[in-house]
Amino acid sequence: MPNSIKFIAACGCLGAVVLASAACSPRRIPPMTVTDLMEDRVVLDGVLMKCNQNPSKARNDADCMNARIAIDRLASRTDPAEEQKRTEEFERSREQLRATQEKLRREQEAKTKVDAYHLPLVPVEPPAQPPPPSNSSPPVVRESNP
Numbered sequence: 001m002p003n004s005i006k007f008i009a010a011c012g013c014l015g016a017v018v019l020a021s022a023a024c025s026p027r028r029i030p031p032m033t034v035t036d037l038m039e040d041r042v043v044l045d046g047v048l049m050k051c052n053q054n055p056s057k058a059r060n061d062a063d064c065m066n067a068r069i070a071i072d073r074l075a076s077r078t079d080p081a082e083e084q085k086r087t088e089e090f091e092r093s094r095e096q097l098r099a100t101q102e103k104l105r106r107e108q109e110a111k112t113k114v115d116a117y118h119l120p121l122v123p124v125e126p127p128a129q130p131p132p133p134s135n136s137s138p139p140v141v142r143e144s145n146p
Helices: 002-024 034-039 041-053 062-076 080-112
Strands: none
Touching: 034 041, 034 062, 041 062
16 A cells, blocks of 8 residues: 555656646747738837748748738728829829810811801803704693592
8 A cells, every 4th residue: 555655756746847838938939820910010020020031931931921911911901192183193194184085076077067158159150042943843742630
């Protein structure tokens, strides 16, 4: 029986040592998500600096990949004020083009339109008289039956 108490005590001490060493080791910090990096630009810059200092580690590191994705998404975002400015400028240029085309269309219509009240006056001459018939043949007169 003394052996079993020593054995139990030794196993208990070994278990305590294992638990103590596990509790003292630093926990693995999960990689930051793309959304977290997009919201916190300072952390994003820090992660990118760390990745640029050690490029061989950066290819496999989840933080570096997420940081690059966050940079791409931030670059693709457009400022709403800038987007509205572009839309307003587009509408303005489209309206100018419409006005120019309408003006050209009116000019073409004016060139091809004929106004009967402003035509030049042409004198009307009576039709030319046919030559008098020759005496060799009598004129043929036909009468129709009513």
